[in-house]
Amino acid sequence: SPSAARASAAMARLPSLLAALHVAxxxxxxxxxxxxxxxxxxxxxxxxxxxxxxxxxxxxxxxxxxxxxxxxxxxxxxxxxxxxxxxxxxxxxxxxxxxxxxxxxxxxxxxxxxxxxxxxxxxxxxxxxxxxxxxxxxxxxxxxxxxxxxxxxxxxxxxxxxxxxxxxxxxxxxxxxxxxxxxxxxxxxxxxxxxxxxxxxxxxxxxxxxxxxxxxxxxxxxxxxxxxxxxxxxxxxxxxxxxxxxxxxxxxxxxxxxxxxxxxxxxxxDPAVQYKYYPAMAYHNGYGVKSVDAETYAQMLSSLPSCIAQIDGCQTDDSKCAFAQDVCNNALIGPYERSGLNPYDVRIKCKVPGLCYDFSAPTEWxxxxxxxxxxxxxxxxxxxxxxNMRVNSQFSGDWMKxxxxxxxxxxxxxxxxxxxxxDADFICNWMGNKAWVKALEWPGQSAFNATKDRDWIVGGLKAGSARSAANLTFLQVNKAGHMVPMDQPASALxxxxxxxxxxxx
CATH class of the missing domain: 3.40.50.1820 (Alpha/Beta hydrolase fold, catalytic domain)
Structure with a gap:
């Protein structure tokens, strides 16, 4: 049915489903x-x-x-x-x-x-x-x-x-x-x-x-x-x-x-900045995983101007926001999802349809x-x-704000x-997050952007890369997907x- 299809599509593009894997x-x-x-x-x-x-x-x-x-x-x-x-x-x-x-x-x-x-x-x-x-x-x-x-x-x-x-x-x-x-x-x-x-x-x-x-x-x-x-x-x-x-x-x-x-x-x-990095994360993600082919990658790149224009329009016209969400997600997230890979971790397949993780044990408990x-x-x-997908649907006008x-x-x-x-997350990836932080307009912007990334060491080993200026820090965490505390609990702590x-x- 159309309503079921809409619910399925909404579930597929849900970007923040937390991990169901357990601490081992x-x-x-x-x-x-x-x-x-x-x-x-x-x-x-x-x-x-x-x-x-x-x-x-x-x-x-x-x-x-x-x-x-x-x-x-x-x-x-x-x-x-x-x-x-x-x-x-x-x-x-x-x-x-x-x-x-x-x-x-x-x-x-x-x-x-x-x-x-x-x-x-x-x-x-x-x-x-x-x-x-x-x-x-x-x-x-x-x-x-x-x-x-x-x-x-x-x-x-x-x-x-x-x-x-x-x-x-x-x-x-x-x-x-x-x-x-x-x-x-x-x-x-x-x-x-x-x-x-x-x-x-x-x-x-x-x-x-x-x-x-x-x-x-x-x-x-x-x-x-x-x-x-x-x-x-x-x-x-x-x-x-x-x-x-x-x-x-x-x-x-x-x-x-x-x-x-x-x-x-x-x-x-900051969706207008972050959405620009879906093509790169799908094709050049640092793990050697090409979730799309070269032709699809090119199509994703070509869809960016239209997507960003829709996001920009949403900032001043609320009636355009839900449409912007549909246009951008279909063009930039849809190709990745069709690969069967987990949108929260490019290194693994989506194990459970829709949500990718099995939440049955905590749900039952x-x-x-x-x-x-x-x-x-x-x-x-x-x-x-x-x-709650009803709650999710209520925010269709908020997503691209x-x-x-x-x-x-x-x-x-x-x-x-x-x-x-x-750095293994696709849906809210490190590239887009770092980009919006660098684009942030504040008195320390120049100093932040001029600062070089430095190794972040945990337990004597490199756990990521950090950049700081004044009271702002961006941290890229290695070998972690969307849920950093789940994938790298020691680093997260x-x-x-x-x-x-x-x-x-």
């Missing part, structure tokens, strides 16, 4: 969620009691000191928590929170954002605070948590689904909050009128989420905040950081959010009743899925900015540590 060669820890009967027995034995707190939030907390897990039982508006003795999901050695915040300040009627946060494994009282935004648009932050940079992954074994500890978790160096946004993504939910369709909606909602989160949990308020985004997070993250900066400058909150850094991994930020109960998932949340304008004011305010890219500590790449 790590110890396996079977930390199964309690059954419903176990929880009832705890109540019957008087091991639990009810607490109510007046906050516009609901959250699950595991306290590593008391060994107590708290699970919300009611909708947002009250926190109704039952306590019972058990270990925390994914990482039982740190305090974690999960649950919902209702976004009250943006004119939405029933918008509830789900999050899952883990405190840092070391010195959480002083460790930086990282906000992670997955792209899509329409894909869940839980994908990154369970497949890239979270405390554990989910693997399917002969004995069932098991949590596998990630020694390269970003919680080694920071308290990290993964979020399902915008409305409709993952476990987040709301009414039809609550769905976002552009970056203004995204950044306003996320700003108010942060204000409400730090109001409810002031112990994290003064920690340095670093906003990270991946793929379509190249739209999201710069806008969220920009909105936080605006909120601080305008005094919109009783407190200032301690914004210190913005980072984007294999992002889509997240939908277990025990998991949903432990995380405090609302009965109003639908069954978890990796990506330029977002790099947000970066110069952030740099001017002293915020550190890191743009990094795995070293990158995080260097960025958070303002070290030299």
């Amino acid at each position: 060669a790590v110890a396996c820890a079977s930390m199964h969620s309690p059954s419903t009967s176990d929880m009832k027995r705890a109540f019957d034995n008087g091991m639990a009691h009810l607490e109510r707190t007046r906050f516009a939030s609901a959250g699950h907390v595991y306290n590593r000191t008391t060994g107590v897990s708290q699970v919300p039982l009611a909708v947002v508006g009250f926190v109704e928590e039952s306590k019972y003795m058990r270990g925390g999901l994914c990482d039982s050695d740190v305090q974690q929170r999960s649950g919902y915040f209702k976004i009250n300040e943006t004119g939405k009627t029933n918008e509830h954002y789900f999050y899952w946060m883990f405190e840092a494994r070391k010195n959480p009282a002083k460790a930086p605070f990282v906000l992670w935004l997955t792209g899509g648009p329409g894909c869940s932050g839980m994908l990154a948590l369970l497949n890239e940079n979270g405390p554990c992954s989910i693997e399917r074994t002969e004995s069932g689904l098991q949590e596998v500890t990630n020694p390269y978790s970003w919680t080694n160096h920071a308290t990290v909050l993964w979020i399902d946004q915008p409305t409709g993504v993952g476990f987040s939910y709301g009414d039809s009128g609550d769905f976002d369709h552009d970056e203004k909606g995204v950044r306003d909602d996320m700003y108010h989420f942060l204000v409400e989160f730090f109001t409810a949990h002031p112990e994290y308020r003064d920690l340095p905040l670093f906003v990270f985004g991946e793929s379509y997070g190249g739209h999201y993250a710069p806008n969220v950081a920009y909105r936080v900066m605006q909120g601080n400058q305008r005094g919109e909150s009783p407190f200032k959010i301690n914004l210190q850094g913005l980072a984007v991994g294999n992002g889509l930020t 997240l939908n277990l009743p025990t998991t949903r109960t432990a995380l405090g998932i609302s009965s109003k949340s639908s069954k978890w899925s990796s990506c 330029a977002q790099q304008y947000t970066v110069p004011p952030l740099l001017a305010s002293g915020v550190r900015v890191l743009i990094y890219a795995g 070293a990158m995080l540590d260097t960025f958070l500590t303002n070290g030299k790449f």
Whole structure:
């Protein structure tokens, strides 16, 4: 049917589907969620009691000191928590929170954002605070948590689904909050009128989420905040950081959010520049992989003027944006996809039609009743899925919009900015990302472009190439695809540590 064809085409061009591969060669820890009967027995034995707190939030907390897990039982508006003795999901050695915040300040009627946060494994009282935004648009932050940079992954074994500890978790160096946004993504939910369709909606909602989160949990308020985004997070993250900066400058909150850094991994930020590099990445990608033949490569090159004209038109005429997306993706991404190669890694084939990665294990685990109960998932949340194509379709007018304008004011305010890219990714490739960073108009542009790339060393070996000027860095990560923390976990963790500590790449 035409609708099915449109859905299939939308899925095929989705540029930010996070990896479903799991962290390998790590110890396996079977930390199964309690059954419903176990929880009832705890109540019957008087091991639990009810607490109510007046906050516009609901959250699950595991306290590593008391060994107590708290699970919300009611909708947002009250926190109704039952306590019972058990270990925390994914990482039982740190305090974690999960649950919902209702976004009250943006004119939405029933918008509830789900999050899952883990405190840092070391010195959480002083460790930086990282906000992670997955792209899509329409894909869940839980994908990154369970497949890239979270405390554990989910693997399917002969004995069932098991949590596998990630020694390269970003919680080694920071308290990290993964979020399902915008409305409709993952476990987040709301009414039809609550769905976002552009970056203004995204950044306003996320700003108010942060204000409400730090109001409810002031112990994290003064920690340095670093906003990270991946793929379509190249739209999201710069806008969220920009909105936080605006909120601080305008005094919109009783407190200032301690914004210190913005980072984007294999992002889509400046389409008019980045789309120019699809032909080169398809034919001259550095891995010797020619995904198209010489004739198709020439056709891709010849389509660039028309594509760029459409993107330029989108910047001033919203009615042209969806058409620009279709024209450019068909001409420049379509030929690569027909090769059968993974658009997120030129080195491998697409293993699963449409998404290329198998998300079945974390999907099944997240939908277990025990998991949903432990995380405090609302009965109003639908069954978890990796990506919501309805949300994706809402952003057809946003896809080709330029977002790099947000970066110069952030740099001017002293915020550190890191743009990094795995060099095997096609869909948001390093060539296009480096090009838009070099084209960025800011006072340090000449110095940045005059600086030579230098080797980036991790563990005594070259892990990539870096270029920096003032508070802006571009980092090319070797032997990594679209999901750098999945493909090169040690390098990604070293990158995080260097960025958070303002070290030299």
